[in-house]
Amino acid sequence: xxPSTLIDSRQLELIIExxxxxxxxxxxxxxxxxxxxxxxxxxxxxxxxxANLEKILGPKCKIQSGKLDITFYRDDFRRRESPLEAxxxxxDFIIEDKRVILIDDVLYTGRTxxxxxxxxxxxxxxxxxxxxxxxxxxxxxxxxxESNYVGMAVDSLASQRVKVQWAESEKEDxxxxxxTEEKNV
Amino acid sequence: xxxxxxxxxxxxxxxxxxxIDLIFSTADQFKEVINRPIKKVPSLxxxxxxxxxxxxxxxxxxxxELAEKRLSADVINFSSSGSSVKKGETLIDTVNxxxxxxxxxxxxxxxxxxxxxxxxxxxxxxxxxxxDGTHEHPTQALLDAYTIRERLGDCKGxxxxxxGDIKHSRVALSNIFCLQLLGAEVxxxxxxxxxxxxxxxxxxxxxxxxxxxxxWCDVANMLRIQLERQGGDGQSIGYFPSIREYAMQFGLNKExxxxxxxxxxxxxxxxxxxxxEINSDVADSDQSIILQQVENGVAIRMAVxxxxxxxxxxx
Numbered sequence: 001x002x003p004s005t006l007i008d009s010r011q012l013e014l015i016i017e018x019x020x021x022x023x024x025x026x027x028x029x030x031x032x033x034x035x036x037x038x039x040x041x042x043x044x045x046x047x048x049x050x051a052n053l054e055k056i057l058g059p060k061c062k063i064q065s066g067k068l069d070i071t072f073y074r075d076d077f078r079r080r081e082s083p084l085e086a087x088x089x090x091x092d093f094i095i096e097d098k099r100v101i102l103i104d105d106v107l108y109t110g111r112t113x114x115x116x117x118x119x120x121x122x123x124x125x126x127x128x129x130x131x132x133x134x135x136x137x138x139x140x141x142x143x144x145x146e147s148n149y150v151g152m153a154v155d156s157l158a159s160q161r162v163k164v165q166w167a168e169s170e171k172e173d174x175x176x177x178x179x180t181e182e183k184n185v
Numbered sequence: 186x187x188x189x190x191x192x193x194x195x196x197x198x199x200x201x202x203x204x205i206d207l208i209f210s211t212a213d214q215f216k217e218v219i220n221r222p223i224k225k226v227p228s229l230x231x232x233x234x235x236x237x238x239x240x241x242x243x244x245x246x247x248x249x250e251l252a253e254k255r256l257s258a259d260v261i262n263f264s265s266s267g268s269s270v271k272k273g274e275t276l277i278d279t280v281n282x283x284x285x286x287x288x289x290x291x292x293x294x295x296x297x298x299x300x301x302x303x304x305x306x307x308x309x310x311x312x313x314x315x316x317d318g319t320h321e322h323p324t325q326a327l328l329d330a331y332t333i334r335e336r337l338g339d340c341k342g343x344x345x346x347x348x349g350d351i352k353h354s355r356v357a358l359s360n361i362f363c364l365q366l367l368g369a370e371v372x373x374x375x376x377x378x379x380x381x382x383x384x385x386x387x388x389x390x391x392x393x394x395x396x397x398x399x400x401w402c403d404v405a406n407m408l409r410i411q412l413e414r415q416g417g418d419g420q421s422i423g424y425f426p427s428i429r430e431y432a433m434q435f436g437l438n439k440e441x442x443x444x445x446x447x448x449x450x451x452x453x454x455x456x457x458x459x460x461x462e463i464n465s466d467v468a469d470s471d472q473s474i475i476l477q478q479v480e481n482g483v484a485i486r487m488a489v490x491x492x493x494x495x496x497x498x499x500x
Contacts, residue, residue, distance in 0.1 A: 069214065072226035072256075078495055085187060085207075086214040094222075122223040 006135070006154060006162070009173035015151040016045070019132060020052035022149050023101065029057060032127070033099040035065035038116050039087035042104035043067055044166040045134055049103065066091035068102075073115040089119075096124035101149075105164040107133040110145035135162050135175060189492050193305045193312040196321035197362035205366060209331055211488035212481070219255060219483055229258035232494050235283050237293040238315070239265040239300075244455050244479060245315050245325070249292050252486035258494075261288070276300065280308050289497050290490070293317075298355075311493050319353050325454055326359030328485040330367055332478045333404055336450055341368035346398045348374045348435060349408030349462050352381050352424075356408060356454045361387055374398035375435060378424040395435050399445055406452040407437055407463045428461055438464040442472065450474055 007015065027033040030053065037046030050065050057063075071086040102116055113131060120126070134151035140158065152175075156162060159180040167173050189204050218226055234253050238246055246262075253260045263283070265271070270279060280291060292313045293301055298320035305312045316322040334340050345364055351357045351373045364371050365388065372390035373380060385391055392398040399405055410431060425431045437451065451463070451473045459465050468475060 071214070072218065072228045072491075077228050078231070078497065080495075086211055088214065089217055118227070122218075122221050122225075124222065 003176040003178045006177050007175035012173045016048050019149050036068050036102050038104040039069040046103045070115040070119045073119045094124050095126045097127050100126040100129045103132045106135045106162050108137045110141045110143035113145050195301045195314050197323045197326050197359045208488045212484040215487040216484040225255050227257045229256040232289045233259040234290045235261050235288045237263045239295045248482040252483050277307050321359045322355040323359050325356050326363035328482045330363050332481050343369045344402045345404045346372040346402040347406045350379045350411050352379045353411045354408050376425050404450045432461050437467050439466040
């Protein structure tokens with residue numbers, strides 16, 4: 001069985017546009033707000049959102065964005081077969097008193113976001129923190145974490161897998177839902 | 186996802202190139218961590234590490250301890266002076282006693298070559314060799330190569346000369362293994378008495394002329410004259426006539442450095458005997474990367490501990 005397509009490239013474009021407008025609604029001209037993408041796969045969404053925001057707000061508004069790696073903050077270290085390879089953290093501003101928008105592609109158990117909040121706090125004490133997610137896998141949270149901005153909510157089984165593909169890395173924008181059987185193929 | 190091919194870090198000799206690449210790429214991230222306002226990550230919060238130093242050390246001990254603390258590990262320190270080692274306890278007994286207090290990893294410096302490998306065979310824990318006699322000092326070699334890579338972009342194809350007391354130096358041996366694995370060319374330079382007879386079998390060039398060696402190289406790693414391994418002032422055993430003569434023949438000063446046809450990079454593993462193997466005007470110049478070596482030491486040791494700790498089972 002082939003994976004089912006949850007979102008195609010046209011829908012994805014619309015969703016990102018909607019999310020960007022929702023952000024502008026709450027953050028106005030982004031004077032004190034920053035985007036923080038979670039490594040590795042939150043970065044693609046962050047870049048798209050940033051580009052969209054700059055389009056909406058015009059060239060005079062500079063949107064600050066950074067990359068956050070959470071490898072060293074994960075709670076499954078030594079519970080896996082082998083260590084996860086770390087990614088770059090790239091934050092060239094201080095988040096002290098800033099309004100931070102954390103961005104990732106999929107929200108599932110909530111553990112990544114827990115680790116990201118820990119990692120983020122090493123760079124200062126933000127004024128407030130929001131979460132923006134493309135796919136929210138509902139009813140599968142293991143921690144009390146919810147997203148402020150949701151691209152699409154999906155009901156899925158634990159045995160299924162959601163994969164967000166980006167033109168930058170997989171040649172095509174697409175969100176797919178895999179069932180366990182195909183993982184072995 | 187990748188992991189080290191070894192369970193312990195006993196020496197560079199047991200490593201493969203991909204291990205070193207993994208350690209370096211992990212160290213890149215830790216270097217960023219230690220430059221943050223909050224320099225600590227919680228990765229090793231359920232790990233306890235014992236630092237066993239049967240031989241004196243300042244830099245290595247502090248560097249390991251700092252690396253452990255930055256990874257949130259629990260740390261206990263031990264030095265042989267004032268311990269039961271003086272009462273005749275064997276190495277295995279000492280370590281097994283420490284392990285029964287539920288320690289997960291051991292970082293050890295010992296005056297006997299092979300002590301770390303011996304321990305790895307006889308006790309059930311993860312061992313990091315922080316220097317065993319005149320044998321190996323793997324983390325020093327890793328941080329040296331990492332610093333060269335940082336300064337020159339890559340170690341591959343670079344020419345590195347190691348100057349000084351090669352015979353008594355664990356830093357030299359580990360550096361040779363490490364740099365060759367990374368594709369660099371290595372030369373050793375020093376008085377005949379301080380160069381092991383069969384060193385050329387390791388595939389290194391040998392020179393007894395400092396100026397010639399410096400003209401050849403991109404990087405000069407100036408080793409310390411280990412007075413403690415030569416019977417005090419260097420004269421009692423007689424590896425060389427006097428400190429003054431050694432300094433004149435093999436000491437690096439600004440005049441020699443400026444007389445070279447290109448700008449080379451100068452390193453030193455510390456502690457420095459200023460005025461013997463290296464002069465202050467060189468050690469403090471912009472061609473010296475001595476303090477970068479120390480900074481990178483913490484990042485490299487964090488990477489090594491992090492990667493080894495991930496292999497420790499939780500049960």
